[in-house]
Amino acid sequence: xxxxxxxxxxxxxxxxxxxxxxxxxxxxxxxxxxVDVDGLNGGAVDGDTAELNAFVxxxxxxxxxISVPRTEMGQGIHTGLAMVVAEEMDLPFDERxxxxxxxxxxxxxxxxxxVLQVRPEEASGPVVWLARRVLGEIGFIATGASASxxxxxxxxxxAGAAARGMLVAAAAARLDVPESELRxxxxxxxHDATRRSLSYAELAxxxxxxxxxxxxxxxxxxxxxxxxxxxxxxxxxxxxxxxPVFGMDVVLPRMLHASIRHAPVFGxxxxxxxxxxxxxxxxxxxxxxxxxxxxxAIVAESWWQAEEAAWRxxxxxxxxxxxxxxxxxxxxxxxxxxxxxxxxxxxDEGDVDAALAAPDxxxxxxxxxxxxxxxxxxxxxxxxxxxxxxGSAELWAPSQNRSTMSAxxxxxxxxxxxxxxxVTLNVTMNGGAxxxxxxxxxxxxxxxxxxxxxxxxxxxMWSREEDIGRGLYRSxxxxxxxxxxxxxxxxxxxxxxxxxxxxLNSVAGRNxxxxxxxxxxxxxxxxxxxxxxxxxxxxxxSQNVPSHIPIHFWRSNGYxxxxxFAESFIDECATEAGIDPLAYRRSLLRDSPRxxxxxxxxxxxxxWSTALPPGRGRGIAIDECYRSxxxxxxxxTVSDDGEIQVDRVFCALDAGLIINPDTVIAQVEGGxxxxxxTALMSRLxxxxxxxxxxxxxxxxxxxxxxxPAIEVSLMDSNEGPxxxxxxxxxxxxxxxxxxxxxxxxxxxxxxxxxxxxMIGERRTRSVLQQGDA
Amino acid sequence: MVAFTLNGRPADVxxxxxxPLLWVLREDLDTLxxxxxxxxxxxxxCRVLINGVSTPSCIVPLQSIEGADVVTVEGLExxxxxxxxxxxxxxxxxxxxxxxxxxxxxxxxxxxxxxxxDPTDAEIDDAISNICRCGTYPRIRRAIxxxxxxxxx
Numbered sequence: 001x002x003x004x005x006x007x008x009x010x011x012x013x014x015x016x017x018x019x020x021x022x023x024x025x026x027x028x029x030x031x032x033x034x035v036d037v038d039g040l041n042g043g044a045v046d047g048d049t050a051e052l053n054a055f056v057x058x059x060x061x062x063x064x065x066i067s068v069p070r071t072e073m074g075q076g077i078h079t080g081l082a083m084v085v086a087e088e089m090d091l092p093f094d095e096r097x098x099x100x101x102x103x104x105x106x107x108x109x110x111x112x113x114x115v116l117q118v119r120p121e122e123a124s125g126p127v128v129w130l131a132r133r134v135l136g137e138i139g140f141i142a143t144g145a146s147a148s149x150x151x152x153x154x155x156x157x158x159a160g161a162a163a164r165g166m167l168v169a170a171a172a173a174r175l176d177v178p179e180s181e182l183r184x185x186x187x188x189x190x191h192d193a194t195r196r197s198l199s200y201a202e203l204a205x206x207x208x209x210x211x212x213x214x215x216x217x218x219x220x221x222x223x224x225x226x227x228x229x230x231x232x233x234x235x236x237x238x239x240x241x242x243x244p245v246f247g248m249d250v251v252l253p254r255m256l257h258a259s260i261r262h263a264p265v266f267g268x269x270x271x272x273x274x275x276x277x278x279x280x281x282x283x284x285x286x287x288x289x290x291x292x293x294x295x296x297a298i299v300a301e302s303w304w305q306a307e308e309a310a311w312r313x314x315x316x317x318x319x320x321x322x323x324x325x326x327x328x329x330x331x332x333x334x335x336x337x338x339x340x341x342x343x344x345x346x347x348d349e350g351d352v353d354a355a356l357a358a359p360d361x362x363x364x365x366x367x368x369x370x371x372x373x374x375x376x377x378x379x380x381x382x383x384x385x386x387x388x389x390x391g392s393a394e395l396w397a398p399s400q401n402r403s404t405m406s407a408x409x410x411x412x413x414x415x416x417x418x419x420x421x422x423v424t425l426n427v428t429m430n431g432g433a434x435x436x437x438x439x440x441x442x443x444x445x446x447x448x449x450x451x452x453x454x455x456x457x458x459x460x461m462w463s464r465e466e467d468i469g470r471g472l473y474r475s476x477x478x479x480x481x482x483x484x485x486x487x488x489x490x491x492x493x494x495x496x497x498x499x500x501x502x503x504l505n506s507v508a509g510r511n512x513x514x515x516x517x518x519x520x521x522x523x524x525x526x527x528x529x530x531x532x533x534x535x536x537x538x539x540x541x542s543q544n545v546p547s548h549i550p551i552h553f554w555r556s557n558g559y560x561x562x563x564x565f566a567e568s569f570i571d572e573c574a575t576e577a578g579i580d581p582l583a584y585r586r587s588l589l590r591d592s593p594r595x596x597x598x599x600x601x602x603x604x605x606x607x608w609s610t611a612l613p614p615g616r617g618r619g620i621a622i623d624e625c626y627r628s629x630x631x632x633x634x635x636x637t638v639s640d641d642g643e644i645q646v647d648r649v650f651c652a653l654d655a656g657l658i659i660n661p662d663t664v665i666a667q668v669e670g671g672x673x674x675x676x677x678t679a680l681m682s683r684l685x686x687x688x689x690x691x692x693x694x695x696x697x698x699x700x701x702x703x704x705x706x707x708p709a710i711e712v713s714l715m716d717s718n719e720g721p722x723x724x725x726x727x728x729x730x731x732x733x734x735x736x737x738x739x740x741x742x743x744x745x746x747x748x749x750x751x752x753x754x755x756x757x758m759i760g761e762r763r764t765r766s767v768l769q770q771g772d773a
Numbered sequence: 774m775v776a777f778t779l780n781g782r783p784a785d786v787x788x789x790x791x792x793p794l795l796w797v798l799r800e801d802l803d804t805l806x807x808x809x810x811x812x813x814x815x816x817x818x819c820r821v822l823i824n825g826v827s828t829p830s831c832i833v834p835l836q837s838i839e840g841a842d843v844v845t846v847e848g849l850e851x852x853x854x855x856x857x858x859x860x861x862x863x864x865x866x867x868x869x870x871x872x873x874x875x876x877x878x879x880x881x882x883x884x885x886x887x888x889x890x891d892p893t894d895a896e897i898d899d900a901i902s903n904i905c906r907c908g909t910y911p912r913i914r915r916a917i918x919x920x921x922x923x924x925x926x
Contacts, residue, residue: 074871074907232867239872240860242806242846246873249805283789304796307812378810378818378873378906431808431873432906464811662867666912670870673908696815696904705898707910762815762902 043166043208050204052166053212054108055085055159058204062187064091067102069109070152071143071400072235073430073437074670075725076663079233080149081156083659087226088160088219089167089200090184099234101427105402107136108159113151114142119720121154141402144438144553146626146723149659153721161216163207170207171198230662235429247398247428250384252457256286257303258449259310260442260462261296262470263317265689267548269294274314282309291448292415299449303461310463322548322689327371327476330686333545334369334478337499343541346525350537355484355493362485364576366569369478370561370751371683372691374471375554376699379431381442381471382461385409385450393420395447398430400438404511408440412447434674435553439472440511465694472552473684473691475501479528479565489577490587493537496528496569498562502544506551523553527562527623527730532595533570533588548689555674556726559625560733564679564751567621567734571741581620581738582608594654594717595622598629601652601713606633612743615639616647619738621731626723629654629715632672634708634735638743642768644754646676646708646736653712653727656719664724665712671728672710677702679733680766681756700756700764740768777841779804780848790836795819797835798845806846806876810904817903820877821845827884846876849883859883862920870907877903882917891921 044051048060057065066085072078078099086093102109112135113120118128164184171189172179175196182189188199200207238244263269270290273279279288279298284305289297296313300306337343356363383397393413399405405425413420430437446460462470477500483491504521508514525542554560574584582603589596599622603609606618615638622631635648649672658664681700685692693699733751741747746768754766774787779802786801798804798821807830810818814829821830822844849857856864859882869875878901885892885900892900897917905913 072871074869076870232864233869235872236864236867236869239869239875240846240856240863240879241850242876242879244872245805246808248809251803251805302796302800304792304800376906378808378816378871378904380809430871432871434906461809464813666867666870666909669911670908673910674906695813696811697813701904701906702908702910703904704901704910704913707908710911762817 043210045205045208050208052163052204052208053159054106055156056089056163058200060201062199062201063096063098064200065098065100068099069102069106069141070148071101071427071430071433071437073143073400073433075148075667076233076660077143077148078235079231080659080663081152082234083226083231084153084156085160087224088157089164091187093226093231096187097234103424103426105139105141108155109141110136111140111142111147111151112136114145114147115140119150119154121720139402139406142438143400144435146725146727149721150627150723153659157218158216161218162212165213165216166207166210167200167203169210169213170203174198174203174206227659228657228661231660233663244429246379246431247382247384247396248379248431248461250396250428250459252384252386255384255457255459256299256301256449256453257306258297258299258445258458258460259303259306260291260445260460260466261310261313261315262466263294264470265317265320265322265548266550267322268317268320270296271316271318274316275312279309279312282312285309289449289452291445295445297445297449297460299458303459307463320548320689325548325686325689327686330476330547331369331478333547334476334499337543337545338367338478338480338497340499340543343497343543346542347529347538347540349539350493352493352495352537352539355537356482356495358484362576363482364485364569364573365480365482366572366749367478367480368565368568368749370476370564372473372476372549372686373554373678373682373684374468374473374699375432375434375436376468376701377432377434377436380462380464380467381436382459383443383446384457384459385412385443385446386457387413387418387420387450387454389455391421392423393447393450394424394426395443396426396428397443398428398433398437399443400430400433400435402427404438404440405443407511408443409447411440412444413451415444415448416451418451434555435557436472438553441472464696468699469691469694472550474554474560475503475549475551477561479562481565481569483569483573485573485577489579490584491535491573494530494535495539496566497541497543498525498528498565499543499545500524500561501547501549501551503551503553503557505544505546507553510550523557525558525562527559527625528566530566532592532624534591535588549686555671556625556729559623559726559730560678561751563621563623563730564733564737567623567731568737568749571619571734571738572747575741585620585622595624595629598622598631598652598654598715601715602631602633602650605652605711605713606635606650608633615743617739617741617743619735619740619742621734621738623730625727625730627656627719628722628724628727630727630731632731632735634732634739636736636739636743638740638768644680644740644766644768645706646680648709648711649676649732649735651710651712651728652715653724654715654717654719654722655724655727656717656722658714659721661714664714667724668712668728669710671726672732673702673707675729675732676708676736679736679751680754681752681764683752697758700758703762703764705763744768775835775839777838777843779843780845786835788835790834792835794821794830794833794835794838794843798830804845804847808873808876810874815904816874817877817881818874820880820903822880822884825884825887827881846879849879857883858923859886859920862916862923865919866912866916868909868912868916870909874903874905878905878913882913882920885917886920886924890924892917
């Protein structure tokens with residue numbers, strides 16, 4: 001939320017501030033004009049606030065509210081995009097800047113980049129124009145795919161420059177001088193010849209009534225003072241005071257609380273509750289109800305009371321065809337799918353079959369697999385909704401996607417037979433997200449319950465056990481890769497296949513009335529194709545393996561397993577060829593200078609050529625993802641009894657133009673730790689159709705004591721900004737597996753690489769799985 | 774009724790004596806800094822100081838804190854709003870990402886530095902067992918060392 005409002009003030013006024021500050025209608029519709037396409041135009045004055053455009057509001061007290069329509073979930077986006085506006089407006093980047101997630105769904109906020117994959121600064125043509133209009137009109141506002149900076153940095157530059165232009169025009173009129181004699185600095189317009197200055201606060205009301213410049217002048221890069229230099233995050237002062245309002249912290253008058261018990265087997269529903277009377281008699285319990293015929297909700301005056309009752313729930317659930325599914329049966333289906341006669345053909349370049357059939361060839365073949373894992377955001381799933389007596393509805397949720405918020409709200413109320421007249425959506429701070437919060441499951445539950453208690457807000461919060469055991473998952477996956485090596489030891493042919501449950505099919509099946517994905521969806525194969533390696537014959541196949549388990553976006557999606565498969569395999573090829581893994585990759589990158597530079601940088605950081613003592617090893621891996629190039633070296637120590645510690649991870653990242661370097665480094669650090677946890681420790685077990693694990697004692701994660709030391713280097717780059725939220729995760733599993741091979745000679749092809757046990761209450765020990773020699 | 778001190782002020786609560794302190798703070802005392810993360814003393818997001826000891830408040834029943842001195846993240850700053858050295862170090866190292874778990878880390882680090890003004894890395898490893906899924910651990914380690922340095926200056 002805002003930096004200045006206290007929690008209490010937010011609760012009373014937050015929605016009103018967000019709502020009135022940004023009441024602009026859609027602006028002009030100038031054909032193909034960048035500014036007008038997304039409806040950026042349209043100043044407005046409201047009390048002591050002057051709205052210069054959809055992103056910038058200047059207040060009479062000199063503060064500036066910058067709207068950042070992307071969810072702050074830890075990645076620092078509210079700071080980075082505000083920096084871009086401040087740069088163009090010549091605003092000092094200090095406490096006078098407030099950042100809000102706007103409640104209005106202005107067309108200019110749309111995440112059309114995520115769909116079109118065309119950078120706004122490069123967008124042109126009628127097709128893009130039309131798609132932008134449509135996605136803007138429907139309010140598609142999403143935070144994900146490491147795309148927020150790419151999607152908004154240019155539009156917000158233009159917004160900042162347009163606001164500055166309006167302020168300069170207002171000053172020119174007031175001072176009766178030509179605009180060319182004016183300059184801006186430190187939130188004021190200056191006329192040096194007459195030594196007169198007018199602050200933005202003084203000018204804003206007039207500026208808001210002026211038309212924006214037709215073609216806002218962007219500040220040349222050499223004049224940048226904020227962008228590219230580490231700025232303190234706008235959200236951190238509140239975060240060290242415990243003051244931000246996460247979804248869990250939304251408190252409204254007369255609010256009811258609910259805890260949910262979902263059927264253990266995905267797809268099952270409630271059959272019978274044996275002890276409903278007992279539960280209803282418990283202190284504070286107001287209701288025991290069934291959501292959409294499936295899940296049990298305990299509604300109480302306090303969440304603790306609701307959860308106490310939920311623990312005591314004695315229920316039976318309907319039987320399903322999946323009641324006998326287990327990790328073993330699902331793994332067999334994955335392995336069988338690798339043998340599919342008719343997989344989806346993603347790539348077929350050159351003549352792979354001929355190379356693989358060469359009579360005197362050297363061949364490498366390996367199979368890999370990963371288990372189901374979950375996100376385990378520190379803030380469990382929650383949402384708060386109210387249906388007011390006038391038929392309007394309002395929702396507060398830690399969500400990555402405004403569109404799914406809206407859909408979830410309507411879906412849940414529809415279950416209760418209610419169709420809200422008017423809907424207000426409030427995106428709160430997110431306590432972690434990692435893709436999880438782009439679904440509307442908990443939102444629909446809150447909406448359903450709110451519809452049952454008109455006039456009373458209802459907050460639904462899942463326990464950690466529901467979050468881990470009854471949630472949404474990254475699919476298990478199996479991969480098989482074959483290569484034919486040429487005389488120089490490098491692959492002549494690369495033939496990769498992945499079997500996994502399609503992410504897009506599963507997401508669409510839960511959320512859309514249609515299913516857009518082909519059998520091989522792009523997210524499920526990403527990371528497997530290695531197009532930047534000089535390999536003349538390449539083929540990639542994929543096979544969707546549906547199951548009853550709901551699969552969802554998970555930080556880096558397909559890369560989280562395919563890069564493990566592919567970069568482990570390239571190491572195996574190097575071993576077969578008897579070539580150092582770094583030298584091997586360098587040869588493969590002979591036509592990819594951007595990648596080679598990143599690889600060389602990380603090798604240098606890690607001191608690749610220096611020897612390590614016995615029991616220690618280094619592994620390297622690289623990938624291109626979210627338009628970034630990322631390479632990592634992991635250093636591990638393996639004790640005689642197989643206990644593994646990841647000591648250090650070095651990372652070089654070419655993420656194009658960097659807005660806030662320190663935040664980028666923090667994202668990479670976090671991505672590495674998320675990835676090391678998953679590579680070493682994370683596995684969900686399916687038994688009798690249900691997830692066995694339930695909390696951090698049996699779904700252990702890295703803690704401070706075993707987190708690696710991390711060193712990150714950002715490349716100078718000519719690219720535009722690229723994604724940084726996910727790349728840190730991508731190569732680390734392969735880098736660690738390759739390091740284990742270097743340390744022990746053992747090639748581990750399954751994640752997690754280790755079996756992790758609790759030692760004491762909150763410590764863990766990870767011992768390597770048995771692998772192949 | 775149970776009476777105790779919360780962030781320097783008297784607090785009287787009438788609630789189920791078995792109600793965990795975390796939920797008393799959040800639901801009865803409008804003190805939302807301590808977070809629910811696991812409910813089983815695994816993650817530390819709910820940590821508060823009870824008589825100076827960093828304690829997961831999700832497993833402490835209300836009835837056990839009669840007369841105790843309880844400090845939450847909200848109580849780390851001075852009356853005039855001056856941040857504690859630990860909080861200042863957290864800002865200097867730009868520790869938080871999503872920030873949800875940080876109240877518990879701040880409490881754990883505050884206790885550690887109170888009993889050990891210059892902890893080694895190994896002592897930090899021993900003392901700090903909280904969970905952060907954003908992966909702020911390297912910065913937490915640096916911030917604790919920085920706070921120790923700031924306190925000496």
